[in-house]
Amino acid sequence: MTSLSSQMAEAASRSGSGGRRRALLAALEPWAYLSPALVLIATVLLVPLLFGIGYSFRKFSAFRSEFVGLGQYEAMLHDPILGQALVNTLWWTAGSLFFQFFLGLGLALLLDRDFVGRRLVQAIVFLPWAVPTFLSGLTWAWLFNPIIGPLPHWLSALGLKAEPTNILADPATAMWGPIIANVWFGIPFFAITLLAALKSIPSELYEAAAIDGANPWQRFTRVTLPFLAPTIAITVMLRTIWIATFADLIYVMTEGGPAGSTNTVATYIYVSAFKSLDKGYASAVAVLLLALLILYAVVLIRMRRLFARDA
Amino acid sequence: MIAGRSRAKRRLAAAGLYAAVGLYVAFALFPLFWTFKISVTPQSLLYGEGITVWPSAATLDNYARVLRATDFPRYFLNSVVVSVTTAAIVTLVASAAGYSLSRFRFRGKAAVAFLLLLTQTFPLVMVIPPIYRLMGEIGLTNSLTGLIVIYTAFNVAFATFLMQSYFDGIPKDLEEAAMIDGCTRVEALRRVIVPLTLPGMGATLGFVFTAAWSELLFALMLINSENQKTFAVGLLTFIGKFAVDWGQMMAASVLALVPACLFFAFLQRYLVTGLTAGAVKG
Secondary structure, three states: OHHHHHHHHHHHHHHHOOOHHHHHHHHHHHHHHHHHHHHHHHHHHHHHHHHHHHHOOEEEOOOOEEEOOOHHHHHHHOOHHHHHHHHHHHHHHHHHHHHHHHHHHHHHHHHOOOOOOHHHHHHHHHHHHHOOHHHHHHHHHHHHOOOOOOHHHHHHHOOOOOOOOOHHHOOOOOOHHHHHHHHHHHHHHHHHHHHHHHHOOOHHHHHHHHHOOOOHHHHHHHHHHHHHHHHHHHHHHHHHHHHHOOOHHHHHHOOOOOOOOOOOHHHHHHHHHHHOOOHHHHHHHHHHHHHHHHHHHHHHHHHHHHHHHHO | OHHHHHHHHHHHHHHHHHHHHHHHHHHHHHHHHHHHHHHOOOHHHHOOOOOOOOOOOOOOHHHHHHHHHOOHHHHHHHHHHHHHHHHHHHHHHHHHHHHHHHHOOOOOHHHHHHHHHHHHHOOHHHHHHHHHHHHHHOOOOOOHHHHHHHHHHHHHHHHHHHHHHHHHOOOHHHHHHHHHOOOOHHHHHHHHHHHHHHHHHHHHHHHHHHHHHHOOHHHHHHOOOHHHOOHHHHHHHHHHHOOOOHHHHHHHHHHHHHHHHHHHHHHHHHHHOOHHHHHHHO
């Protein structure tokens, strides 16, 4: 530890001895590395984002658009479909994330151990993630189909369902279809990122813990988890946001039905943007979703900072 | 006695490990297996045989028809071009940005991180109409270049966070030692950091490739002409055109899996090798 800080001090004094021009170059250096990413994001994403926010204050019809101020936002207050979509989004996101994360963590911990055929197993279990998303949706919709797919018959044989019917056709159970497809597709994401983090834990720490007589659970909570915590925080946060705005899977499997039971805010925006002419209302709903997600991210970052200070 | 019990315990743990691994493998493979099964089932047996693990007769007719009678080979090639180019550009751009965020302290760093996070949060659908208009004005609709630009921009933020975390995992004293030994930052980067970050770059390549390979919404909006369609758009229009030709659709799907499989076979090395651990030890 002391050698590291003395090296850093030495490096700092070396760079401080240069002239003003060198100082300017040093100040610009990080921005030079960042600039390609920033230019891309600004031109392709932020400028259109501002246009989109502008749309949310307008009402569009076939050939013209007019400024309506907060009219679209007011309309959201009296929209029962939006209310249901918000609740559905919460279930969809929480359900998908919960199973993706814990099954992904379990998989990463398994793959971090040595066993016969580990490399082959890893290649197989990561494969769902390489499957195009809407294709996963179609495949799972097919599996839930009682005429051709096996799942309804198995569920009924296990006594989980009285009749081998399609769970996607029943408003009470339909959301489980896209959630299961999403879990299948999303486990590898967590497993890959967490496994990469696990691999970067210095093995001396485990050796030291073993010498100190730590049992496997203690090694997990005292060595593994603290090392994984930053990766977990960032992946969970980004994944929540992705899932909440992820429309493809639900759209392909149920189109938000039956009776709006799988309609999330994201699919609602998609449908209203493309099936109705009024892009203004879709943009207003999108602004609402955006605001909710930013709020979520800010709260999570604050919590993480608080947590880091306590630790 | 105690030794015997601990051996039994170890055996039980090994059995548990293999059982868990088996469940994961079964869960991961089953839908893919089913897709494959349907793709080799003759149309005449598809509805007649009920639920079987394997059809009584298998055929490659669906594949032959997909390859000869449809535009899928072209869609396939388009997707390869888009995904490979996007993955390569994103990895380069995100490595530079991630290195900057990991190794420098500077004013505005928190703002940059927040900006990157922001690009992760806004709903895709929100920018589709404005992007469509802007792309039209600079003549990039109906072009693969337009898709590459958009996919690159959309993947760069996440890839940057990913690369930053890989750089963070490499001890700073490794490159500082190299710089004290007389290397410039660029030399230290090339000789010490880049070799250690290869697994991270490999993972980033893989993430971006698959994201670009399966993107649907923007491709659907921006591409109308038959010879510029990506695989996702092609498959979706295929469903519209031939409502229930599941055999052909599943055959096309299996073909779409091939590059993904190859890519992952290639990536395995980078995901597996714990280069960092080795460097810290040695």
